Amino acid sequence: LSSLEYLDLSNNNLSVVPKGLPRNLVLLHLEKNAISSIPGDALTSVRNLEYLLLHNNKLRSRSIHPMAFQGLKKLHTLHLYNNLLERVPRGLPRRAKTLMLLHNFISEINRNDLSLLYTLTELNLSYNKLTNLKIHRDAFRKLRILETLDLSGNSLHAVPMGLPHSLQVLEIKNNQLSLIPDGVLTGMQKLQKLILSDNKLKLNSVYQGAWMELSALTVSDLQRHWSDYAC
Numbered sequence: 001l002s003s004l005e006y007l008d009l010s011n012n013n014l015s016v017v018p019k020g021l022p023r024n025l026v027l028l029h030l031e032k033n034a035i036s037s038i039p040g041d042a043l044t045s046v047r048n049l050e051y052l053l054l055h056n057n058k059l060r061s062r063s064i065h066p067m068a069f070q071g072l073k074k075l076h077t078l079h080l081y082n083n084l085l086e087r088v089p090r091g092l093p094r095r096a097k098t099l100m101l102l103h104n105f106i107s108e109i110n111r112n113d114l115s116l117l118y119t120l121t122e123l124n125l126s127y128n129k130l131t132n133l134k135i136h137r138d139a140f141r142k143l144r145i146l147e148t149l150d151l152s153g154n155s156l157h158a159v160p161m162g163l164p165h166s167l168q169v170l171e172i173k174n175n176q177l178s179l180i181p182d183g184v185l186t187g188m189q190k191l192q193k194l195i196l197s198d199n200k201l202k203l204n205s206v207y208q209g210a211w212m213e214l215s216a217l218t219v220s221d222l223q224r225h226w227s228d229y230a231c
Contacts, residue, residue: 009033010053017042017054017068027051031079034058040065043072051077055100059083066091080104081124088113095119102126102150108134115142122146126171127153137162151175152195159184159196171195173221182207185214193219 004022008029017030017038025046035057043049049072059080069075069091076097080089085104092099094116106128114120120143130151140146140162148169151160158179159172165187177199185191191214201222211217 005048019045021046023047025049027053029053030057032056036060037063038065038068040067040070043068044070047071048074050074053079054083055079056082059085061085061087061089064089064091069093076119092117098122100124102128102153104128106130109136109139111136111138114139118142118144120146122148124148124150125154126150130154130156132156132158132160135160140164163188165190167191168216169193172199174198177201178205180206180210185210188213189215192216195219195221197221 001022003024005024005026007022007025007027009018010029011032014030014033014035016035019039019042021028021043023045026048028046028049028051031053035054036059038059052075072093073095075093076095078093078096078098079100081100081102081104083104085101085106087106088101088109096117097119099117099120099122102124106125107130109130123143123146131154143164145166146164147166149163149167150171152171152173152175154175156172156175156177158177158181161181161184163170163184167188168190170191170193173195177196178201180201194214194217
């Protein structure tokens, strides 16, 4: 099948990414299987792959070979949500633009977990097990063109430090936020949308002048958590 560009193997009972895939694939659906591992050589033939959908499987970080995505220089969209990932997998595709890691069990982001993903523009880490103590303050330092970051549904008590100044959309709803630390929003002159609803913020939780720094902000959702303290 040398001309095949689209292959849908979703909703089956695959336990591993199959080998011998057609080499000209652009889009590969493998979601909703029982895939628990990705061998190092399973994807070596599909060097034209741009979209890889692996959500709703049984993948753990340690079961994804560090070389599994090597050579996939065109891969820009990777869906790994609704798996069993306990940390950001090693060896993620370096040209990725969209990385979906939501609804896993990721509890920490170390200094170098994201350091090679220079081209990311969208990162979704919502509904994991993240806390402020387990996010290294330099974890996002290399994501210099990241536009959208979603950290909703974790256990954060403060807006994390060291977020990219390139952000246009930041969502941290449904956490335990009670603090916006001094200077955490400094330099975010491109931020257009900030969603902080369903947290524990009070009027004095935000440092003075924080909102003045967000000159491009057009949407701000602070619903619910302010109303409890309005009186």
